[in-house]
Amino acid sequence: MNSREKILSAVIANQPELVPLPELSSFERNASGCSDKFVAMLKSVGGFFYYVSSYDEIINILLSVNGENKKIISTVTELTAYYSEEFLNNPQISNIHDIDVAVLKGRFGVAENGAIWLTDQEMRQRALPFICQHLAVILNADSIIPTMHEAYELISKVTYDFATFIAGPSKTADIEQSLVIGAHGPRSMTVFVMINDQ
Template identity: 45%
Template sequence: MSSRDSILAAVARNQPERIPLPEIPAFFTEEADVLEKFTTVAVSIGSRVFRVQSLEEVKQVLLEEHSGARRIVSAFPEFAAVAETTIAPGIDPHTLADLDLAVLPAQLGVAENGALWVTDAQLPLRVLPFICQHLALVVPQKNIVPLMQQAYEVIGAQEYGFGTFVAGPSKTADIEQSLVLGAHGARTLSVFLLE
């Protein structure tokens, strides 16, 4: 037996006794409570949250909020009149350096921390949420879960090549201890809770 196998066998023999995971109480039971908590937390970390009835309403809000946007990319075909809606998978990400606004779907949101889950199934190109100046994510209201545990239950049963949680606009306070928005990604995040 090699020393590696000997060490691994010793570790395996000395494992602590298994105990069941604790039950996590449901902090929010009503959908309205979950949406209110999500909104409160998301706003507190710098996001702007809008409750909307349709993608047309999303488009109206974004065109008003970002009237000066020169280049807009969207994963929604409904935005074809105002945005690029087809991005070739092999495109050089450097060609998106001038991207003002990206409008993308999110699979789910988490009320506990205001985070939104996005995978390569929702993204025409992985770099989009990070390279744009302004990011808008659209998530169905029914897909907001109370806690990260519920989010992990949902995403743990799926297959995807890439996934990320996005929570608020990009920010850092490393530079001379002053808050800088957009240092590592989008300067603003607009979240649309779609009925």
């Protein structure tokens, strides 16, 4: 008997009598006040936040915060200055290891924890939102939902090979519980909430 059969037969011999799954529908919440809550939670997890109404506005903010001569890469076609199909098609590590700022679109934001859902379609390269020194995410104002329960309702309607929730910059408190921003991933996370998507 191989290990698979051994484990499965031990499981079936030892598992208790079947008990049903609980009903989760009572957890769904209404969406009022979501945006304000999202902003507050995003800030509490160390994120920066801007309401914007155009892509030009995003570019201006990125330039004023990061200065010139930075390697800014975007997977958002509207940001033509930072979008390069050729670049995004090259999966070599040497291509992406020195990115200063990556700008991606997020699918939706979760008000209760400030997390944003991104799939590999928005990332193009899975490592992109992790390896960049600074991360910027663009979100539509109407794509903020109350809790993780609504999040998984939405997630059930999309397909992905890899996806993640990102809530703020990479951080650690492993040294004497002192919070340090910028552990291995981005040193900052900036969220642009687009009020009037062009």
